[in-house]
Amino acid sequence: MLMPENSQPDLRNRLTRRFFSASATTVAKRLLGKSLVRLTDSGQWIGGKIVETEAYLSKDDPASHSHRGQTRRNLSMFSDPGTLYVYSIHAKYCMNVTTERCGIGSAVLIRAIEPLWGIDHMQKNRQQIELGRLTRGPAMLCQAIGVAIQHDRTDLITSAWLAILRGKPIKEAEIMATQRIGISRAVDLNLRFVLRGNRFASR
DNA sequence: TAAACGATCTGCT
DNA sequence: GCAGATCGTTTAT
Numbered sequence: 498m499l500m501p502e503n504s505q506p507d508l509r510n511r512l513t514r515r516f517f518s519a520s521a522t523t524v525a526k527r528l529l530g531k532s533l534v535r536l537t538d539s540g541q542w543i544g545g546k547i548v549e550t551e552a553y554l555s556k557d558d559p560a561s562h563s564h565r566g567q568t569r570r571n572l573s574m575f576s577d578p579g580t581l582y583v584y585s586i587h588a589k590y591c592m593n594v595t596t597e598r599c600g601i602g603s604a605v606l607i608r609a610i611e612p613l614w615g616i617d618h619m620q621k622n623r624q625q626i627e628l629g630r631l632t633r634g635p636a637m638l639c640q641a642i643g644v645a646i647q648h649d650r651t652d653l654i655t656s657a658w659l660a661i662l663r664g665k666p667i668k669e670a671e672i673m674a675t676q677r678i679g680i681s682r683a684v685d686l687n688l689r690f691v692l693r694g695n696r697f698a699s700r
Numbered sequence: 701t702a703a704a705c706g707a708t709c710t711g712c713t
Numbered sequence: 714g715c716a717g718a719t720c721g722t723t724t725a726t
Contacts, residue, residue: 551707560707570722587708588719606707636708646721679707703725713714 506534506542506614510663514654517578517596521552521603524596525690530667533610535642536658543615544642545632546664549608549698551677552688555601559682563602573650575602581651583644589636590645594653608635611697634699667692
C-alpha cells in the first residue's frame with residue numbers, strides 16, 4: 498500500500514490549467530487518486546494521494562462561500578482555475594482549488610489524503626503519530642503539509658513548492674458520492690466524493 | 701463595535 | 714459519540 502520511503506513524487510506529471518477548467522463536480526471526482534505534494538523549507542517533498550474531496554458550486558449552492566458574491570475573504574475563489582483558496586474556520590485552515598474559469602467562483606475542497614511522502618515530517622507538523630489521524634480532514638491536512646492563510650492565491654500550476662500530480666486512473670465504480678460534511682445549507686446535494694473503502698477518508 | 705457563526709478538531713467518555 | 718475550544722469573517726446594532 499504505502500510507497501517506499503525513498504520514492505519521490507515526479508513533478509513531470511503535474512496537472513495542467515486545462516485539468517481544472519471543468520466544473521467543480523467533475524474536477525472533484527477527477528482529483529481522487531491524484532497526488533498532492535509540497536516542498537518543505539528543508540527541501541523534502543511531502544504529501545500523499547487525494548482520497549476525499551467536495552465540490553462547491555457558483556450558483557444554486559447556498560453552502561458555497563461564493564454564493565453571495567465576492568468578499569475580501571473569498572476573492573481567490575474567483576481566480577483562474579488551479580488557484581489555491583485557503584480560508585480560516587474554527588481557528589484552523591482549509592484548502593480548495595478553484596475550477597471552471599476566472600470570475601465564476603467554484604472550487605473543490607480537498608478533505609483528506611493518504612499519507613505517502615514525508616510521513617515523519619507531517620507527523621511533526623501535527624504532533625500526531627497515528628497515521629489514521631494525520632491527514633483525515635481538511636484542517637488536519639493543511640496542518641500536516643504546512644498550508645496556511647498566507648498561501649492563499651498560490652497558483653498550483655506554476656508554484657515551485659506546491660503541486661498536484663497525475664496518478665493511476667480511477668474507475669467511476671471506485672468513486673462514492675455522499676452529502677457534504679459540516680454544512681447546514683444545501684445538505685441534500687451529493688457533492689462529496691470518496692475513494693471507496695479508503696481508510697484515510699474521514700468518517 | 702458588538703455579536704454570531706461556521707466547508708473543524710480534540711480530548712474525554 | 715459528544716461537548717467544548719477557538720478565532721477570523723460576516724452580519725447586526
